[in-house]
Amino acid sequence: MTATVTAPTGASPARRDHQRPALRHRLAERGIDRTLVLLVPGVLFIVLLFVYPFLYGLQLSFQPQSGGGFLANYKAFFADPYQRNTIWLTLRLGLPAAVLNVVVSVPIAYAMRGAFRGKRTLTTLLVLPITLGTVLTADGLLNYLGPNGWFNRVLTGLHIVDQPVTLIHNYTGVFLSLIITGFPFAFLLTSSYLSGIDPSLDRAAATLGAPALQRFSKITLPLLMPGLAVTFCLSFVLAFSVFPSAQLVGNPSGSTHVISIAAYHAAFDQFDYSMGSAVAMIMAVVMLVIIGLVLAGRSRLYVGSTSGGKG
């Protein structure tokens, strides 16, 4: 008796299931499932430590301490040649340093792509500066390249120069520091992009009659270019936000008055956090413009698979 009563009520949800799949299945079809929960800590982390401070700084930059409309900080920055020039000074350091790091890393990584004795030792030596940090590098540069450092003593001792050459507390010092700390990074990235290119492509090109230079320019380089673009962007971001070495081995109030120093001055010497935020925002925009240009160029390249087929 009870069975006949419960049967219809039991059947109706079953029929509804048949017409429409369960919510869980419909979500899964759109790629939403429980594993997405794993994203929560990461997203929370980024929101709390990056998105919130960024938005806070952004709105702060539109509330100038000295009044005068919400764009007053930006107007002041671009009206003052000393401030305005920091963009140019930073680009003048960051762009050539990033280009040089990437360009130099390519032949070295290319030469080191095969297996050879001592490869690990050499790689360690090349990558070691990354562990030193900018302050230690700056300290070393000051000692080594300073007026009484080894380098100048050797040059004067050999009578190559009469007066010690000035390599620190100027543009050169900061540039060298950017190369020393930036190269290992560019080299590691370039190496990993290179190792992703199927070595049989090079061999195939060789059997087809291409000498080494042609194999590099026609096969390896085109496949490496998208990776080099990304390497450049990251190297540039590192170099553009230069602060410690500009302060320590540069001329922070003159030729290496870079934009991060300007932001620091505004915020922590003049206690104008609003202005400091505005300078930081300008810095971010300049970086985004450069990266945007490079990535736009990258999208015109071949960016597909770097393997020669099935393997």
Added chain:
Amino acid sequence: MDTPRFDTLRLDGVSRSFGEQNALQGLDLTINRGEFVALLGPSGCGKSTALNCIAGLLPLTGGSIWLDDQRIDGLPPERRGFGMVFQNYALFPHMTISANVGFGLQMRKVGKAEVARRVADALRMVQLEDQAAKYPGQLSGGQQQRVAIARAIVLEPPLVVMDEPLSNLDAKLRLEMRMEIRRLHQALGLTTLYVTHDQEEALSLADRLVVLRHGLVQQIGSPEELYTEPVNQYVANFMGYRNMLTLDVEAGGAGTPAGGTVRLTGSGVHLTGCVREALGGGPAVAAIRPDDISVGGAPENGIDVLVEVVEYHGRELAVQGRRPDGGTIHFRTDRPLKPGEPVTLTVSTDRVLVFSGSTAAVPEPVGVAA
């Protein structure tokens, strides 16, 4: 360098070692113009090493390679001018199909119009003329392999080397491409050196086979020679002699030279076979191919088995039978046998090949249809 037509490619004691390990030891081989030679052996036998040495991708540690009377083993690959087809195709992913095929011609500074004409010809040859503007990633595995072949043959090289070109294809496509390679070879008369671990592939394609083991040549011969007259257990095993019975030589049989007949016994089996390898005093191995066994028939070389496993293969059945002593016998028959049925198998004396030693010396069977 455009290599002129040649008559023979001669390998003279070609050796390659990696540290202590000898990957290839003293390979002597002469390939005549227009010939299709297959290097056959399981992985690690040295066949790919041999191929890479010939293509110039790996320097030799001994011996020399001659194209007629010109020594070429010192030349880099780009100056040997051999066409190579790689196992993973190695197509340039950033170039269109026609650019891939035209790459070698471009490197040889062939004029634009001629490049276009020859690329079109080569693509027509492999039936891909309508795919010329696509990129390798847009093609299927079989099509990619065809492009790789077109890229190698468009240069009309004196020698085409192929490194397991079919191993990445599925079974059906593999059969099709095998035909295709044979057809291209017949149509163009290209001298081809083909490396494979698949005996069926080697037998069906090659004019001559070279069986390698641990870097040493085991046998060189026509498919028929290798198929019917393997020189040792290893080659026999590779050529599909699936039944390998370790038996004792009956009194008076020890010392029988190759070519003689000998009686073997053991495990409840008595067999008379042809000696292929001079027998010592120890045990001998009788190698029998499943297709050479018949059910019933003449009473010579009778083996009693119980049918255990029956596989349907269309016209024939592939059957595993169990002998009274517990060993297995594989055979093929068109009789409708059922598991559990007792049958008497026979095999003619000249199809029982007798080698010295025991089966313990035989390498593990090689996976053929991977």
